Amino acid sequence: MKVLILGGDGYLGWPTSMHLSAHGHEVLAVDNYLRRNLCRTESSEPLFDVPNLHRRAESWKAKSGKTIDVRIGDLADWDFIADVFQSFKPDAVIHYAEQPSAPYSMKDRSTAALTFHNNLGVTFNVIQAMHEFAPDAHLVKLGTMGEYGTPNIDIEEGWLKVEHKGRSEKFLFPRQAGSLYHTTKVLDTDLLWFYVRTWGLRVTDLMQGPVYGLETYENAGEESLYPFFNYDELFGTVINRFMVQAVVGYPLTVYGKGGQTRGYLNIKDTLQCLRLSIENPAANGELRIFNQFVETFSVNDIAELVRKSGSRLGLDVQVQNLPNPRKEMEEHYYNPAHTGLLELGLQPHFLDDAAIDDMMRLIMSYEDRIQKDCIFRDVKWKK
Amino acid sequence: MKVLILGGDGYLGWPTSMHLSAHGHEVLAVDNYLRRNLCRTESSEPLFDVPNLHRRAESWKAKSGKTIDVRIGDLADWDFIADVFQSFKPDAVIHYAEQPSAPYSMKDRSTAALTFHNNLGVTFNVIQAMHEFAPDAHLVKLGTMGEYGTPNIDIEEGWLKVEHKGRSEKFLFPRQAGSLYHTTKVLDTDLLWFYVRTWGLRVTDLMQGPVYGLETYENAGEESLYPFFNYDELFGTVINRFMVQAVVGYPLTVYGKGGQTRGYLNIKDTLQCLRLSIENPAANGELRIFNQFVETFSVNDIAELVRKSGSRLGLDVQVQNLPNPRKEMEEHYYNPAHTGLLELGLQPHFLDDAAIDDMMRLIMSYEDRIQKDCIFRDVKWKK
Numbered sequence A, B: 001m002k003v004l005i006l007g008g009d010g011y012l013g014w015p016t017s018m019h020l021s022a023h024g025h026e027v028l029a030v031d032n033y034l035r036r037n038l039c040r041t042e043s044s045e046p047l048f049d050v051p052n053l054h055r056r057a058e059s060w061k062a063k064s065g066k067t068i069d070v071r072i073g074d075l076a077d078w079d080f081i082a083d084v085f086q087s088f089k090p091d092a093v094i095h096y097a098e099q100p101s102a103p104y105s106m107k108d109r110s111t112a113a114l115t116f117h118n119n120l121g122v123t124f125n126v127i128q129a130m131h132e133f134a135p136d137a138h139l140v141k142l143g144t145m146g147e148y149g150t151p152n153i154d155i156e157e158g159w160l161k162v163e164h165k166g167r168s169e170k171f172l173f174p175r176q177a178g179s180l181y182h183t184t185k186v187l188d189t190d191l192l193w194f195y196v197r198t199w200g201l202r203v204t205d206l207m208q209g210p211v212y213g214l215e216t217y218e219n220a221g222e223e224s225l226y227p228f229f230n231y232d233e234l235f236g237t238v239i240n241r242f243m244v245q246a247v248v249g250y251p252l253t254v255y256g257k258g259g260q261t262r263g264y265l266n267i268k269d270t271l272q273c274l275r276l277s278i279e280n281p282a283a284n285g286e287l288r289i290f291n292q293f294v295e296t297f298s299v300n301d302i303a304e305l306v307r308k309s310g311s312r313l314g315l316d317v318q319v320q321n322l323p324n325p326r327k328e329m330e331e332h333y334y335n336p337a338h339t340g341l342l343e344l345g346l347q348p349h350f351l352d353d354a355a356i357d358d359m360m361r362l363i364m365s366y367e368d369r370i371q372k373d374c375i376f377r378d379v380k381w382k383k
Helices: A013-022 A034-041 A053-064 A078-088 A109-133 A180-199 A238-248 A267-279 A299-312 A340-344 A353-364 B013-022 B034-041 B053-064 B078-088 B109-133 B180-199 B238-248 B267-279 B299-312 B340-344 B353-364
Strands: A002-006 A026-031 A068-072 A092-095 A138-144 A159-164 A167-172 A202-208 A252-255 A261-266 A287-292 A295-298 A319-322 B002-006 B026-031 B068-072 B092-095 B138-144 B159-164 B167-172 B202-208 B252-255 B261-266 B287-292 B295-298 B319-322
Touching: A002 A013, A002 A078, A013 A026, A013 A053, A013 A068, A013 A267, A026 A053, A026 A078, A053 A068, A078 A109, A092 A109, A092 A267, A109 A138, A109 A180, A109 B109, A138 A180, A138 A267, A159 B159, A167 A180, A180 A202, A180 A287, A180 B180, A202 A267, A238 A252, A238 A299, A238 A353, A252 A299, A261 A267, A267 A287, A267 A340, A287 A340, A295 A299, A299 A319, A299 A353, B002 B013, B002 B078, B013 B026, B013 B053, B013 B068, B013 B267, B026 B053, B026 B078, B053 B068, B078 B109, B092 B109, B092 B267, B109 B138, B109 B180, B138 B180, B138 B267, B167 B180, B180 B202, B180 B287, B202 B267, B238 B252, B238 B299, B238 B353, B252 B299, B261 B267, B267 B287, B267 B340, B287 B340, B295 B299, B299 B319, B299 B353
Parallel strands: A002 A026, A002 A092, A026 A068, A092 A138, A138 A202, A202 A287, A252 A319, B002 B026, B002 B092, B026 B068, B092 B138, B138 B202, B202 B287, B252 B319
Antiparallel strands: A159 A167, A261 A295, B159 B167, B261 B295
């Protein structure tokens, strides 16, 4: 299958490119290095340098004998995206091409504007390009579990049947997100749902939880094939960040009461979920939604898992409760469904002692590269 | 009260400016003439020319002795909107500044892109400007009843309490709109709701139905103070357009079965609703939503009302059913609540025989200006 990966340089984009290539798909990875540029601008560099996308594709070719094609350009530019679609003629499109950080989106007006215009502008162009050049291709869009927020009812898988005054209707599950970044994904879903109904596009929207991990099926032991690994408050997801903080002796920073609960998954499971979605496409005119995570943890749970792992590895890990810079519930009901991807064949990896200790040991081998002073970023949701 | 009216040149913006001025408010009307420019580009000129916004304000001053201040500029440009907010220091902001046509938004990729980027870009800037320069001012945003679509359950006033598996939660009423234009308003509401929760903005979001009419409390008999009156399929709302078609002997064009039902209101009631909203503001941190219409009609109902009025006035009005160029249900349940504005004091005008005959007679006085060949526009939702 010809798979176009938008945002193919990112934390998930590059591992996905290799994974689908390894499974026999013809991959074109497209990126404009926005994430790299933002990390440099904010001095939020990842744990180790990664080669540019062309060099990564060369390393992959050397290791696997397989080709990943690469194009660098801005998908918010219509001429560029039109040329990508027309020349590659994808069977499937994976859309990761968004500014991915919640705190970055809340930092100030200009980071908010960049997030808003980039994320919505690219999604708009992707929809238009699918319609004009690949109307029967399957779009797999990365959403987020954060679209749902933390409602006081069970979170269903994308849709909710509502009974009201003796009548009933099926709606998109109501969405109310906790950051501008997450809200751009809510808006993406609304926009996709309109064009699925109107133009008959085939779309899978993946409501993904925070991802952790570094090693995948394709890169184990090959540093030149590792993804970005950020560990600061802007671009580091919480499990990755806490593990780095533990290694470098920086107290684990729990915001508020720490009861904030989310669904998490190993990067290996992200890859499986993407491949399963691609290989089992949605129908024309279908907006298929999967909740993409494996297990739920509170922030306190994660701090405790990392503390215990540190203890096993000889580290004295401290936990510090800080005033919450975000606007979010710190204790709440959370019971989201997540059966769709298991039914497609997902073989989940759990965050057990062996998994967390392996990741901690890998990070410990990079201990001298950790920049302690870039962890704390002081982004407040409301000044 | 100091009221900033964004989109103050439009079909509703200019009458609102006069109405609030007449009621003792200090009004600044801002516009970039986008609507005028689009009408000219598309050769969808209104029934009669209207003076520019500066000239309109002069006419209003001559008639009423009251001043409406005017600024021309693009609210999607941060420097401009920041200067408007900082210099005027509004107590209330009315946000009409959006591309208002559903068919225009569905015409082609470039009209879709203009609609999407203009509407969302202005709303984003308005939110940021409220937060930075007028955090306690009250934002009144024009949404649309079209945000709800035509669900099979009663449409409540903005919010829905959901009971699900023994638990309950209050959500924004689920939204699924029928055009890109309407979808931009769904996205506006989602974005407003995020920033209301996060920053404590005070917002009223008015879910308005299609408006009809020309004469208001302030402009009766004064052509120089009339609003735009479009009657083509791009920019003419259905009741206004059908009346013009009846006058000029162009069959009333009912799409499909004609059972499409919506909530309508007289332009005079729009003015009351806006004034009542401004004078009874939402609280800080409140997203207040009103459904703003007076009575519901199907398209067939409207065609019959116009046909009968024509008959009373000596016109032989034909009705023609055309294949529906839109994607919408042509027969459906429709029972939307609309009590909030009545409770604030709205005195509704109904579309009775006298009202429709008066409007028809006024249009008949402009019969020689009607450009019959600009009515049909052939915009299809899916090619």
